[in-house]
Amino acid sequence: MPKNLPALSPEADPLKNLYLKPEIIARVERLGYSRRGIFEGNISGKYHSPFRGYSSDFHAFRPYTQGDDLRYLDWKVYGRTEKFFIKQFEEETNMRVIIALDCSASMNFPKEFEKNKLYWAKTLASTLAYILIKRGDSVGFLSFSERLISFIPDARGSKYLTKILSEIAKVESSGKTKIFNSLNDIGPFLKRRTLIILISDLLSDFLPVSKVIRSFLKQKHRFVVLQVLSSLEFSLPQGEAFVFVDMETQERVRIDVEKVRTYYKKEFEKFNHGIEGNLKSSGVGFFRFNTHKPMIREIPLGLIKAGFTFR
Amino acid sequence: MFKFLNPSAFYFLPLITIPILIHLLTRKKAIVYFFPTILFLKKQALLKTRQFKLLNILLLILRTLIVLLFVLFFAKPSVVFLKKTEKGKCAIFLDISYSMNMRSLETSLFKDAVKGASEIGKIFGFENTNVFTFAKKVSFLAKGNQAFKILEKTTPVEVSQPCEDEIEKIVLENRNFTHIFILSDFCKNTFKRSIKKNPEQEFFCFKFGEKEKNSHIKSIKIHKEGISAITQIQGNKNFALEVYLSARKINQAAVVDEETFLYGVKNVKKGKLELSPTDALKEDNIFYFSLPERTSIKVFCFNGDYSLNPIKNETYFLRKIFDQFSLYELEEETQEKIFFKNLKKYRVCIFTNPHKLNQKYAQILRNWILRGGIVFIFPGERTDVDSLNNFCPDFLPSYIYPLKEKSLKGMDLPSSFWLGDEVRGEFFEKFKAEKFFPVLKKENSLSILKSKKEDILVFQKFGEGFVFLFSVPADLDFSNLAILSGFPVFLLKTLDYFLWERKEFKRNYFIGDVAKFKSLSSKLFFKGHPIPLSQEEENGALILKAPPFANTGFYTVKTKDGEKVIAVNLRRGSENNLERLSDSEIKKIFDDAGIFKIKNPADEIPVILSGKPVGKYIIILILLFLIAEVILANKL
Structure with missing residues (x-):
């Protein structure tokens, strides 16, 4: 464990460490971690950088063009071919990551703390922030509902981890889910290639969201979407007469649950299938967490399935 | 209008609050459930919720209605047709025209109507019931029970004639008749115009019987060889005419035309003709006849323009007519001298196209007519009108002018008292004349046939005899009178009447x-x-x-x-056509009247007057509502 990282014991600082689960982190660490793919970092690190730089690992030759540093001219090749070739090296870099946490009102469901979506999302965000910073990656954080609520640009070091964990702990649910707006808001801050980890229940119109994600992908950013849902959302509660109150809009609808159960289940599944299909077809890592499953098993498994690899 | 026989049942009306209370008490309490999003529920939920609410309201309405209907059922409601439920005095106008004889099973319309009248009497009280009869005229029969006793012995045999004036007078003069009942079959000729009433009075029309096809014998004719009958057949039934002498049938023939001949019925003095099978009105299928013994009569005819061309011959069409009817024989004479010499041997003569009458012949003719001679004069182109006007001013029914060229078309219906229904207006419709002798009718003479404003036939009694003067000839010289279908019938009916019926004992x-x-x-x-x-x-x-x-x-x-x-x-006429007035037509006659078709007076009239219990309909409604309630409750 790197120095200066916050203690994992909840008793030490309940506010900061409530969402850091040592057993989960231990499990993730035991497996080791590496993200498949190429990331652009601001230091030389553990990941392959797409920028052909000047490092020790040879990558390829390319013909010399005016302005190239003559230091990297391969004279041996010149000797054999009488042509100028510049040697290219693979630059080792760290990873830029932005953890985007949905804190709309719908995330505060169900009321049961252990199964609360926001609690899960916070735990996921904290775990990821901890592991990524510990691995030397540059991690930023943002929370959003209708708009961006808080934003911490990516940086490295334990200081940032404390800052991020403290920000995560402060997040409270409110407002409507407007992922589209929030992603648009962070666009200008992403100067270099970044891995954006979106943690949300995605309960909003997904079409504009998918459009934004595609535009991000075009800009060579990468996405991992971690959807957090409760079992209670898949199947409606038992009983007959209910007044359903929309947690985001406060809209009320009187419902005989038995009459609409099948219809709702079908519609909800269709919606989720749509999201999953859309994201997977765009090459976005995706996993749906069920808050009613044991967190200790679900989070490592989810991260693997979302495309993270543990070595 | 509803009347409740047991209004105390309405004390239980508050019971309708029970289903409302049950509805309110058993309303499912909805649990408020905060849910991340109702995005996937909204559409379906709203639809289902609306259905749910609607079903619930329907169920509540149904249950309330069921309780209400139960209360209504025990309140014993009945529909009352009287606008003025307070029963004052009533007047019953009972149709006694013979079309009321129409039979249905064992009863007749008239018996039904009497039964109906007696039901009205029971309800209004016999002392308050005034019974009138109408057919030919309106007559007050009696009050209450006494009237019904008379009616029991009455047979409707009269022919209906519009008697609105009389009914209206009685109705308007007797304001205390609060309810006026017309019991009739409402045949077409019964009423023609609307009948006024006082505002506090109310008309009730009780219709008896249905429109029926009715065939009948209109009249009969006696010939030398037998009898012929004019029939009117309605419908497609095959009819036969039978002649009975006492109770013995002596001949019969199938009816294929308007007139049917029955040969071999010579010298029959008394008997009846029967049209079989009998139909709606049995009475008019029978025609009784009583006839004197007749020998054929010779009609002496002076032909003033004899021609070998039969069409040009003045008497050609007259001979044709008399050839058909063997009770008359035409004897023709072309010589004036011989004609006037032999005239005294005859009772009837016809003058066609007389030339010039002289004083002597005019005197012979005058004397012959005075003694009872009947003469028909048809002037022709050769007729000297001046000699006629000069020598016969007394016995000619009109002054006759010289031939005038003016075309005439159509002829008015002859309305002479001796002509029955057999001579109809349409028989003379096609009358045409290019010229005619204008006649100026005398004071005592009668105009019988008219075309436009011109007299075609004028008639006068002179002494014991009669003179008929035509203004057109008996041939087709400038008029088609001789070939009109009405002409032979007119001529023969006139002869029948003036030669036989007028003089002899009327049979x-x-x-x-x-x-x-x-x-x-x-x-x-x-x-x-x-x-x-x-x-x-x-x-x-x-x-x-x-x-x-x-x-x-x-x-x-x-x-x-x-x-x-x-x-x-029975008198023949429009009574025999059992055409009924429609309800709307009756309503026009009897303003704002309640019109009821009566089939079973004993059951129906008390219901109309005292109210119709609707309990059974309420039970049916309750059952239907209960079924609906079960279905709806299952749906919920």
């Missing part, structure tokens, strides 16, 4: 007619029962007068000279 009557006997020793019997005759003075002489004939059949008149038979028939 054929219709119901309602009054017979008068010159012989004071006359006695009248019907089926062996004597009918009282009253003495009366007529034209300075005492005569015996019989009451109006009330039955069809044969009456016997016994005098010193022997026994004579009178045949009485």
Whole structure:
């Protein structure tokens, strides 16, 4: 464990460490971690950088063009071919990551703390922030509902981890889910290639969201979407007469649950299938967490399935 | 309007709050459930919730209605058709025209109507019930029970004639008649115009019977060789005409045309013709007849323009007419001298195209007419009108002008009293004349046929005889009168009347007619029962007068000279066509009247007057609502 990282014991600082689960982190660490793919970092690190730089690992030759540093001219090749070739090296870099946490009102469901979506999302965000910073990656954080609520640009070091964990702990649910707006808001801050980890229940119109994600992908950013849902959302509660109150809009609808159960289940599944299909077809890592499953098993498994690899 | 026989049941009306209370108490309490999003629920939920709410409201309404209907059922509601439920005095106008004789099963419309009237009497109280009858005229029968006793013995035999004036007068003058009931079959000719009433009065029309096809015998003719009958057939049934002598059928023939001949019925003096099978009105399928013994009569005819061309011959069409009817024989003479010499041997003569009458011949003719001769004069192109005007000013029914060229078309319906229904207006519709002798009718003469404003035939009694003057000829020279279908019938009916019926003892009557006997020793019997005759003075002489004939059949008149038979028939006319007035037509006549078709008066009239219980309908409704309630409750 790197120095200066916050203690994992909840008793030490309940506010900061409530969402850091040592057993989960231990499990993730035991497996080791590496993200498949190429990331652009601001230091030389553990990941392959797409920028052909000047490092020790040879990558390829390319013909010399005016302005190239003559230091990297391969004279041996010149000797054999009488042509100028510049040697290219693979630059080792760290990873830029932005953890985007949905804190709309719908995330505060169900009321049961252990199964609360926001609690899960916070735990996921904290775990990821901890592991990524510990691995030397540059991690930023943002929370959003209708708009961006808080934003911490990516940086490295334990200081940032404390800052991020403290920000995560402060997040409270409110407002409507407007992922589209929030992603648009962070666009200008992403100067270099970044891995954006979106943690949300995605309960909003997904079409504009998918459009934004595609535009991000075009800009060579990468996405991992971690959807957090409760079992209670898949199947409606038992009983007959209910007044359903929309947690985001406060809209009320009187419902005989038995009459609409099948219809709702079908519609909800269709919606989720749509999201999953859309994201997977765009090459976005995706996993749906069920808050009613044991967190200790679900989070490592989810991260693997979302495309993270543990070595 | 509803009336409740047990209004105390309405004390239970608050019971309708029970389903409302149950509904309110058993309303499912909805649990408020905060849910991340109702995005996937909204559409379906709203739809289902609306259905749910609707079903719930429907169920509540149904249950409330069921309780309400139960309360209503026990309140014993009945529909009352009277606008003024307070029953004052009532007037019953009962149709006694013979179309009311129409039979249905064992009863007749008239019996049904009497039964209906008695039901009205029971409800209004007999002392408050005034019974009138109407057919030919309106007559007050009696009050209450007494009236029904008279009605029991009445047979409807009269022919309907519009009597709105009389009914209206009675209705308007008797304001205390709060309810006025018209019990009739409402045949087409019964009422023609609307009848006024006082505002506080109410009309009720009770319709008896349905529109029926009714065939009947209109009239009969006696020929040398037999009898012919004019029938009116309605529908496609095959009819036969049968002749009965007493109860013995002596001949029959199928009815294929308007007129049917029955040969071999010679010298029949008394009998009846029957059109079989009988239909709705049995009475008009029978025609009783009583006839004197007749020998054929010779009609002496002067042909003023003899021609070998039959069409050009003045008497060609006259001969054709008389050839068909063997009771008359036409004897023709072209020589004036011989004609006037032999005239005294005849009772009737026809003058066609007379040339120039001189004083001598005019005098012979005058004397002959004065003694009872009947003459028909058809002027022709050769006729000297001046000699006619000059020598016969007294016995000619009109002044006759020279031939005038003016075209005439169509002819008015002849309305002479001796012509029955057989001579119809349409028989003369096609009349045309290019020229004619304009006539100026004298004061005592009668115009019989008219085209536009011109007289075609004028008639006058002179002494014991009669003179008929036509303004067109008997051939087709400038008029088509001779070939019109009405001409032969007119001629023969006129001869029949003036030669026989007028003079002799009248043997054929219709119901309602009054017979008068010159012989004071006359006695009248019907089926062996004597009918009282009253003495009366007529034209300075005492005569015996019989009451109006009330039955069809044969009456016997016994005098010193022997026994004579009178045949009485139902009058033929529009009564025989059982066409009914529609409800809307009745409504126009009896303003704002309640119109009820009555089939079973004993059951239906009390319901109309006292109210119709609707309990069974309420039970059906309750059952239907209960079924609906079960279905809806299952749906919820």
